Amino acid sequence: MTYCVGLRLNKGLVFMSDTRTNAGVDNFSVTKKMFTWDVPGERVITVMTAGNLATTQALVSLLDERSKILAERSPTIMELPTMFQVARLVGATLKEVIIDSNPEGQEAATKFRASVILGGQIKGGSPTLFMIYPEGNFIEITDDSPFFQIGEAKYGKPILVRAFDPDMSFEDTIKLLLVSFDSTIKANLSVGMPLDLQIYAKDSFEVRNMNRIEADDPYFESISSGWGEALRTALTQLPSYKLD
């Protein structure tokens, strides 16, 4: 499986993804699921993928190839004027890949499905996020639910729902995300370290702070080991149940 989260803060966008892919539990590897394209000073576009690896790799390769070979199909994600139009193009490309994988030949056990979180900013617009479905359609982030998750979303959701606030700093958001990812990694073998992290500061139009957080990262270890203790302390702060 996979776990990816994209959040919209007032200060910008934060993306985090795990890197584990697997076919069963006896065949797993590390694969990047976060991809960024930019025109410095004009646009930054980030894509995170979950689902069938052949599908997501084909999607990213097509987006990338078409952004370089201008003649083939234009405009590309490097030229479209708004994030909404980029989302339409990514959705259409995703749908195209999935349909191509389902020919008349032998039926596969899987449906080659995949989902995408798309985020970024193009000059003239605000930073935004989209969740794109295998059918090619998509939803945009709103103030009421200011984050998207794809993949194994359930274990790490309650802490995001309770503690995330768009006014948070980038640093606090990363801390919160690491707690969410740590809970998920502890609960589902198909989500694993290292983690990819990217921060996009509003109106910066440049890629900064792309980090890979390894399993032995001292900060991650301090969060992972400290969170259990912090939770138990938090529980003691709540009033006690009175048995009759």
Place this chain on the structure above:
Amino acid sequence: MTYCVGLRLNKGLVFMSDTRTNAGVDNFSVTKKMFTWDVPGERVITVMTAGNLATTQALVSLLDERSKILAERSPTIMELPTMFQVARLVGATLKEVIIDSNPEGQEAATKFRASVILGGQIKGGSPTLFMIYPEGNFIEITDDSPFFQIGEAKYGKPILVRAFDPDMSFEDTIKLLLVSFDSTIKANLSVGMPLDLQIYAKDSFEVRNMNRIEADDPYFESISSGWGEALRTALTQLPSYKLD
């Protein structure tokens, strides 16, 4: 859906279940999912169910009926000498109900499947818990993983993994369970209040502390509203991420 948890403490057993059943989101109701049989001074047996309601009601009715009509099929859950044998009987009865629901007639959209958490104590044995699968087979609780969940288990699992300890008091365990249930209820509409709670004190061989916790229960409200704040405080106790 459903959410039920059974935990084994050194002091005894704790059971909690939600009460929402639904067919789609436009048809839901309150239904008890926790059932207890006892022979005071000799045995207490509790069953919690998740899955198809027709299946789980039939299971409970059969267990109940057969425990009263001695002639029909003997021994019943009221007479079997060990919890292991009770688990075998409950598993066999569950399998029988599911097979009966799948005749040669029209194929249904669902598979009439259900899962069960069985717990209790019979004189001569220790308090224990079993998780029983739709196929009728089952696993028993171990010291390494001292709780079982059925239904919508993911949202509420991380807090249990992090904070549960078999040395806990009943009061602290209930507080922990309410946090786990509150996180689940906030995330999945098919899990809902009120909650049924039962505590079994080791070697007591009697049913005590069966409570229904309503949505407007002041203690539950204090946990539900206080936990968000407690979590945010817990996060601030962790070290901050340093951006380059």
